[in-house]
Amino acid sequence: MSDTRRMLAEMADPLFAELGPDAPSERALPQLEELGLPLLLVPEAKGGFGGDWLDALIVFRLAGYHALGVDLPAIAVGKVAGAGEEQHQSLMAFARAAQIAGALDAALGLAVGYVNEREQFGRPLGKFQAVQQSLATFACEAAAANCAAMGAAQALNRGAAQFEIATAKLRANRAVEIGTTVAHQVHGAIGFTQEYALHHLTRRLWQWRSEYGNDAHWSRRLGSAVTARGADRFWPDLTARTDPACR
Amino acid sequence: MQTFVTEPVDWPDTAPALREQVRALVAEHGERDPVRRANSWTKAAPQFSRKLGEAGLLGMTWPTEYGGHERSQLERYVVIEELLAAGAPVGAHWIADRQSGPLLLRLGNEELKRRWVPAIARGEAYACIGLSEPGSGSDLASVRTTARRDGDEWIIEGQKVWTTGAHVSHFMIALVRSEAGSERQAGLSQFVIPMDAPGVSVKPIIDLTGAHEFNEVFFEDVRLPASALLGTEGEGWKQATAELSLERSGPERYLSSMVLFLELVRHAQGKDDPVLAQLVGRLAAEAWTLRLMSASVAAKLARGEDPALEATMVKDLGNSYEQAIPQLVQAAVDFGDAEAEVLRAVCFYLLQVSPSFSLRGGTREIIKGIIARGLGLR
């Protein structure tokens, strides 16, 4: 990670943790503004923060991780693309994918922490193989969502990113299914309470999954694009997305 | 919690040229039959392996002193993903190039290195992995094949099973018990056993499709010189598990069914069928994500880090993906359609072989156990 990105993460992380899901926007917004985060994507020349898409990934991911109540990603994206434009939908799909990636990691962390503490049958739940295997499955899904979001951020930095954004949102959406299911299952009844923090993550995950393109939307779009290019172009297109000379 | 830290991968500048080279070579000398192009890293074609050797595409990262080409790990990665995506028949040399060669270079004595490594790089020497035994599958630490010291020689007795490619291989790297009475992970060593050594015999095991890919291998009073010991006596467990990182991290863990996916795209073209389009989209998204993950593991290996946990995650996701493709295609496509003939043939072949994807290289359950340990649960 570059130094500015590390700095950005070090700034955003504690603030988002403190604001959390419940801070009212009257209180949250001034603090976010003080760090320049709503202008994250606006170029420096225009008085913004001048961040790129990998910077955005970090901030959006942390917003998801801490289930930040204020929709900072929507504010930041709104400054560079008008609502209703096609580009706006894509950028917001990326933003939601990044938030999902962060929220899944946080829910996984909660789940792992919980099963290591909660004892039944005389030992921590985490010692039971069935519990371990579900959490391992969850971890893989969270990893995939994070990688896909990273791929989309890199592509946005390079330029055209329709394929990668569609992929990231689709992959993140799929991960929500397993992530929320396992997280609630291993928490038992406590996870179903208002008092315990899991629902801040899972209720948002369910909502984000529907926003800016559900599975049907993105898979059909992506599939039509791939099919139109034809079987023989699929792999060469894929490699051309990352190879230096083709960029 | 972040279990899989992704860093952008810097693909080598030489990648486009390398891809062209591989694509041209596969177009000329590769396999045409779509069924044989599926799961292609199990299809042995020594002639093709030698062609790759001649073209400098094997042993790519190894020192020139041992016939290698001193290219980067990511350049090698580019070549192997190209071969697999095209369904090239790479089975003969696959194991030797992927893990036995690197293992010999890292731990082998000069004699072993000189004898095997340059020949692997030429595409002429092939290897097999001697881990599993009839009583040791998931519980690998229970191996019972023994090596006993007799003067200057080692004597190997016992049996290995499920040995892929033993019948086309020139040597095996075997994990055996070298200390009498030792238990579990202790007292194990690795040996390089030439397959033509007296006392080694290979008996085919025919798989459910009727193909001969794996074997039983028997050792009866097999006498090896002291130099056949690989690495350090008694360190076999550590050596073998380090080797598994190489075995698990590659693109072969998600690309086995790529040919079927491509046939699906061919079938869907011009049909404007939303069910097929959605399936193509879903599978394409998964392939792209797995490629990013797999390459990111390769980049970590290239930086000298140990991405063992990430490698197991890629294997688990990748195996599930390549296993799911045939099931999903079967569910979505009408095979009664005469146009779907090729698709049907590839799909049925893969339906039959896909159960092995989450067994070979460590079963799903064992892999998930390793991930659970990485999560701090064990």
Ligand SMILES: Cc1cc2nc3c(=O)[nH]c(=O)nc-3n(C[C@H](O)[C@H](O)[C@H](O)COP(=O)(O)OP(=O)(O)OC[C@H]3O[C@@H](n4cnc5c(N)ncnc54)[C@H](O)[C@@H]3O)c2cc1C
């Ligand atoms: C195509 C193919 C190629 C292979 N090639 C090679 C090769 O070249 N060299 C080689 O050495 N081996 C090879 N193998 C063997 C492979 O590594 C073993 O099949 C694998 O390690 C599992 O061992 P097993 O088949 O004895 O199953 P078992 O160990 O008997 O397991 C059966 C089932 O029980 C599950 N299980 C076992 N223990 C546990 C546990 N503690 N908790 C939960 N579930 C458990 C397993 O996950 C599996 O699902 C190959 C296998 C295949 C299918």
